[in-house]
Amino acid sequence: MVELQRTTKSRGFYVRMKLLHNRHGRQEKSSCYRYFRWVVWVSLSLYFFSYYLISSSSKPTLLPKTTVSVSKTSFVSRALFESNTTLSQQLSRTKQIHLSELSRGSFDNLKVYIYDLPLRYNADWLANERCSNHLFAAEVAIHKALMDSDVRTLNPWEADFFFVPVYVSCNFSTVNGFPSLGHARPLLASAVQLISLEMPFWNRSGGSDHVFVASHDYGACFHAMEEVAIADGIPPFLKKSIILQTFGVSFRHPCQDVENVLIPPYVSPESIRSTLETAPENGKRDIWAFFRGKMEVHPKNISGRFYSKRVRTVIWEKYNRHRKFYLKRHRFVGYQSEIVRSVFCLCPLGWAPWSPRLVESVALGCVPIIIADGIRLPFSDAVRWPEISLTVAQRDVGSLDKILDHVASTNLSTIQRNLWDPANRRALLFNDQVQEGDATWQVLQELSKKLQRSYRRRATS
The missing domain is CATH 3.40.50 (Rossmann fold)
Structure with missing residues (x-):
């Protein structure tokens, strides 16, 4: 046994182990060998028997026609249902993980910070149920989806874009029931003043990496009548920002003379x-x-x-x-x-x-x-x-x-x-949560093409 403790080449080690085995282990070999052979035989038998059962059950001609009813639910059918449900849940989780990874890859690791504005700029308007369901409700839907999105960051210093959630299409006129946009400009101006005073990100870029939604008739001009919208123009404080807007034409128009992403109107x-x-x-x-x-x-x-x-x-x-x-x-x-x-x-x-x-x-x-x-x-x-x-x-x-x-x-x-x-x-x-290929997904895809406007990326490069 002393020889086992010496440092030798692998071949010498094998030879000495063989000699020791022949000298001391003949009786152990016979009993161990019989036990090993028995285990192998049982394993192979179980394997071929299971293979036969699986192969037989896969043949459609051997399956009887069955109808599962609620009144005659057996333990087997319940177990099958539960296993399928579990599999479905696992696949769903796998899809979510894949979606998360895919979104980060597709959007070039895009990061969006969402300003936590006082409720008077957004949530207070939701007291009217129409605010989140009418044709201009993309401003609400995008905000809601981004809140739970993988691209959202709680650290503004690592953000590429800054989303400013101001709802301007929820002030419904009591006369005709249509949105009244008279408050839009002062409400947005107030929000910009607030974020520029409390945080440094607006001032450092002039708002070029900030994103707003203008989901009504003439977008960033904030008026429903074209002549008035053109006369009023885009508010000066928004002219460097990115506007998500439903208005878009193929010719030069004052109301789209701003960096913009064209979005669809909201349909539930x-x-x-x-x-x-x-x-x-x-x-x-x-x-x-x-x-x-x-x-x-x-x-x-x-x-x-x-x-x-x-x-x-x-x-x-x-x-x-x-x-x-x-x-x-x-x-x-x-x-x-x-x-x-x-x-x-x-x-x-x-x-x-x-x-x-x-x-x-x-x-x-x-x-x-x-x-x-x-x-x-x-x-x-x-x-x-x-x-x-x-x-x-x-x-x-x-x-x-x-x-x-x-x-x-x-x-x-x-x-x-x-x-x-x-x-x-x-x-x-638009869905409540971002889904691969949906409208908010498309918005993020378009923003990822504008990463040259990201102050953070320009600074790091």
Whole structure:
């Protein structure tokens, strides 16, 4: 045994162990060998028996047809359900982890700091339920989603961008029920003054790495009437910042003359899911061309301005009695149930070129007919607008029937197939929590392309 304690080469060590084993371990070998052989035999038997059972159960011809009812739930079916549920939960957790890792990778480790402003700038407005559900509610939805997002940082010194959560579209007029924007400029100015006095981040960059939401008609101009919006212009204190806005056109316009990200109007994802669940099971669409909304018989309304640049008036006059057009001038809460039954959904401009019908049409599988010259559409990298919609010039609105007939006889099925890609619906809807590919995700993707505006990154580089 002393030899075992010497330092030797591996081969010499093996030879000495063999000699010692032959000298002292013959009896131990026989008993250990028999025990080892027995264990191997039992293991192999269990393995082949289990393999046989699994292989047999995988053959569909050997499975009896079964129906599981609530009244006859067995222990086995309950265990199967619980195991599937557990697996589903594990997959969900794995997806969340993957989503977290993917978001950090996709957004180039983007970090956003959210100012904790006094409640009068945001949460107090939520006392009115419409504030978080109307077409301008993207300002609320983005704030809520970012609060729970992986890109949020509680350390402002490591932030790339600073989100300023001020709700300016929730001051509803008691006269007509529409948002009143008269308070928007002083409310935003007050918020900027507050953050510039209490923290150093606004002053060091001049606000160039600060993000605001302007989710109403003419975006950063903060007025619903174009002429007034242009005359007022963008507030000077916001001209260096990034504006998330629903207004966008392909030509030069004073109200988009600022660094901006074009976002969709807000449509409740819950309402879309509910409508899809109650849609006709056969998927039949019995309405050819649909529009419900404000259509002035006399386009020059009480404000003295021509609503919709006369487009909706022409639609009403020309197609009100057309058998293929389903046109309604009065509001109807459940009008999404009409969209999901329609082949074509008219999306004419109103005061501004955009409309929530754009989102609702895409989400509910109705081909959007966009009638708004020069409109710029949100998230064009994610939503293939030319493949899922039809653009009609305002001057051609009188030929809508012929245009739609031509599309129906040529490439309608292709457009509908492209339209039903779930990625389109996902990209245009804001969720309470950021989901891969959804509208807030797209906002973060766009911000990650503007990291050259990050003061922190410029300083470190």
